[in-house]
Amino acid sequence: MKSVRIASGSAFWGDMLEPAIELAEKADVQYIGFDHLAELTMAILNRTKAKDPKAGYIPDIVPWMQRLLPIARRKHIRLVTNAGGANPRQAAIEVGKVAASLGLGKLRIGVVEGDDILPKIDELRRSGWRFKNLDTGEDDIDSIRGDLVAANAYIGADVIRDHLAAGADVVITGRASDNALYVGPLMHELGWQFGDRDVDRIGAAITVGHIIECAGCVTGGMSNMWKISERPWAMGFPIAEVFENGDAVISKPAGSGGVLNEWTVKEHLIYEVHDPANYLMPDGVADFTALRLTTDGPGRVRVTGMKGKPRPTTLKVCLGYRDGFIGEGLAFFPWPDALQKAEWAAHWVKERLAATGVACRELKIDLVGVDMLHGSIAPRDDRNYNEVGIRVAGRTRTADEADAIRREVTHLWNSGPLGSCFGVPLKVRPVVSLWPSLVPREAVPVTGEMMEVG
Amino acid sequence: MPRVTLHELAFARSGDKGDVCNIGVMAKSRRVYELLARELTVERVRAHFGAMVHGAIERYPLDNLDSLNFVLRGALGGGATKTLRFDQTGKAMCTAMLRLELEAPAELVDEARRVTASLEGSP
Numbered sequence A: 001m002k003s004v005r006i007a008s009g010s011a012f013w014g015d016m017l018e019p020a021i022e023l024a025e026k027a028d029v030q031y032i033g034f035d036h037l038a039e040l041t042m043a044i045l046n047r048t049k050a051k052d053p054k055a056g057y058i059p060d061i062v063p064w065m066q067r068l069l070p071i072a073r074r075k076h077i078r079l080v081t082n083a084g085g086a087n088p089r090q091a092a093i094e095v096g097k098v099a100a101s102l103g104l105g106k107l108r109i110g111v112v113e114g115d116d117i118l119p120k121i122d123e124l125r126r127s128g129w130r131f132k133n134l135d136t137g138e139d140d141i142d143s144i145r146g147d148l149v150a151a152n153a154y155i156g157a158d159v160i161r162d163h164l165a166a167g168a169d170v171v172i173t174g175r176a177s178d179n180a181l182y183v184g185p186l187m188h189e190l191g192w193q194f195g196d197r198d199v200d201r202i203g204a205a206i207t208v209g210h211i212i213e214c215a216g217c218v219t220g221g222m223s224n225m226w227k228i229s230e231r232p233w234a235m236g237f238p239i240a241e242v243f244e245n246g247d248a249v250i251s252k253p254a255g256s257g258g259v260l261n262e263w264t265v266k267e268h269l270i271y272e273v274h275d276p277a278n279y280l281m282p283d284g285v286a287d288f289t290a291l292r293l294t295t296d297g298p299g300r301v302r303v304t305g306m307k308g309k310p311r312p313t314t315l316k317v318c319l320g321y322r323d324g325f326i327g328e329g330l331a332f333f334p335w336p337d338a339l340q341k342a343e344w345a346a347h348w349v350k351e352r353l354a355a356t357g358v359a360c361r362e363l364k365i366d367l368v369g370v371d372m373l374h375g376s377i378a379p380r381d382d383r384n385y386n387e388v389g390i391r392v393a394g395r396t397r398t399a400d401e402a403d404a405i406r407r408e409v410t411h412l413w414n415s416g417p418l419g420s421c422f423g424v425p426l427k428v429r430p431v432v433s434l435w436p437s438l439v440p441r442e443a444v445p446v447t448g449e450m451m452e453v454g
Numbered sequence B: 001m002p003r004v005t006l007h008e009l010a011f012a013r014s015g016d017k018g019d020v021c022n023i024g025v026m027a028k029s030r031r032v033y034e035l036l037a038r039e040l041t042v043e044r045v046r047a048h049f050g051a052m053v054h055g056a057i058e059r060y061p062l063d064n065l066d067s068l069n070f071v072l073r074g075a076l077g078g079g080a081t082k083t084l085r086f087d088q089t090g091k092a093m094c095t096a097m098l099r100l101e102l103e104a105p106a107e108l109v110d111e112a113r114r115v116t117a118s119l120e121g122s123p
Helices: A018-026 A039-051 A061-075 A088-101 A118-126 A158-165 A180-190 A199-212 A262-269 A338-355 A399-410 B030-039 B042-052 B093-097 B106-121
Strands: A003-010 A031-034 A078-081 A107-113 A148-153 A170-173 A239-243 A248-251 A279-281 A284-287 A292-295 A301-304 A307-309 A314-334 A362-368 A387-396 A429-440 A447-453 B003-005 B010-017 B020-027 B057-062 B067-072 B101-103
Touching: A003 A018, A003 A180, A003 A199, A018 A031, A018 A061, A031 A061, A031 A180, A039 A148, A039 A314, A039 A429, A061 A078, A061 A088, A061 A170, A078 A158, A078 A180, A088 A107, A088 A170, A088 A447, A107 A158, A118 A148, A148 A429, A158 A170, A158 A180, A158 A447, A170 A180, A180 A199, A180 A239, A199 A239, A199 A248, A199 A262, A199 A279, A199 A284, A199 A301, A199 A307, A262 A292, A262 A301, A262 B010, A262 B020, A314 A338, A314 A399, A338 A362, A338 A387, A338 A399, A387 A399, B010 B093, B020 B030, B020 B093, B030 B067, B030 B101, B030 B106, B042 B057, B042 B067, B042 B093
Parallel strands: A003 A031, A031 A078, A078 A170, A107 A170
Antiparallel strands: A003 A239, A107 A447, A148 A314, A239 A248, A248 A301, A279 A284, A284 A307, A292 A301, A314 A387, A314 A429, A362 A387, B003 B101, B010 B020, B020 B067, B057 B067
16 A cells, blocks of 8 residues: 655754654655744744844754755655745745755755735735634734734645645745645645545544654653653654555654653644544644554554544634733742742732832742642642742833843842842743634635755 | 542643643543543533633543543633743643542552553553
8 A cells, every 4th residue: 555654853943953864864754844833933933034034934944954955865855844934935045055055956945935914914804804813702903903913824735735746855834834744745645635535534644744743742752651761862753654545653763762652642642632523724624533543563553544524714823913021030949948938039029019110911920849830739738848939920011111020039139038049030021922813715825936956 | 439639540731722721631541531531520620720720611522542632711821922821831731630639449540550550661
């Protein structure tokens, strides 16, 4: 039966490079997908591009391609990445320069654009479309229109597939859904089409994409299995062998570290999912409630019976808007009486903020080591702590107010209880809040251009 | 019946989409799943998280994976880009869930413990 081997080389901007190199060198794969984007990442990249029209892509793509392209060329592996971020065209130009400097000969780079709908927002609203907030139910964006800094639609696999059919060695997209980086190659290789005939197979492609798209998160990262992860510092990233009947086997490179078993696949199937019978992606709707997992040898899990439904007529769009600043500070207090000292300091900071008239939209003080991660669920006892910290975070309208919060915590350095300790001051950061919404598919014309270098 | 933490009976994983946190709870056996499907209700989870969750809580069963998926709305301080939570993306919400206490028949607790032991004994 025909099959294709596709792997995941990155889950976020800042992921490890070595597992991707291991995949390319040792894993006999035809495709490697690289997800570098998250909601916050797009906001950062849009801001970068506003300052410099030649920026706005994931800068890591340059050193990564320097390492990966020579191997990919030698082994005929095609690379699909959304590292284009807010500027896929410039990213492609930079990758072209890398290829030329390495003397790799002719290279075809497919660029995918069209996800940025910020320039079209007003026109769409004039035509009657409302950007309803999917989280809060607010009807439209009037209250934030003036502060909008980004509007990127999550685009699907169509143009990725077309570029691969046209012979692209590398495909670079903007805000393609993480999932589409995998659906595109599978559609191309296995001849799957949108429409009734392949609806379950596209559902399988989406499900497989979901299982592997966060790379190390299915091979021992973020896992309940962390105690049994072998040489976790040498974790292997996942590979999916997908068959033309829509079944798949998930594995990782032979000899790699980490752990992959039915539990880690389950962990990832339910990760960042709402209704598991209706996992909405631009290319279709996957149903995770029918599939079966079976162990297919050590470190191999077979996935069968995957189902899908037709793709939605709308695309998700994430609108980002400026929403004030966050100021943050940390201080730690030692035995004896560590917990009491921290509580004393939390009270001290609140009184100081009130006395100096710092206006906060929201203020949060955690006791580090006591309740920072579990909040009110954390048990409070009179344990004889060796050390307890406070973390103060406040959201404000202006950067100056946020800085005042940061400063107030640093005052504890000289004014706190015996043994008060501090690290280095934290930086004030701007807040880009998100407004998740929908946009009609036809309002997002995705375009592709093939660049040839060498 | 012994009272145990959910940690004894299940694995869990959580993440974010905006201000919504989802927590997948994976029962350590089919029989434990049947118990959780009865006992680990939305009401129980709401009482456990209390004021930490402002919005609706939904529960979705995955009978094929012996798992329950909980969707907690208004649980992450406005979402990763604006939240004041240190755990901006809700990764530790699953471990907060595992602190929930349930009464479970001793033989099911033993069964779940054997699953943990067999996993941790053989990588």
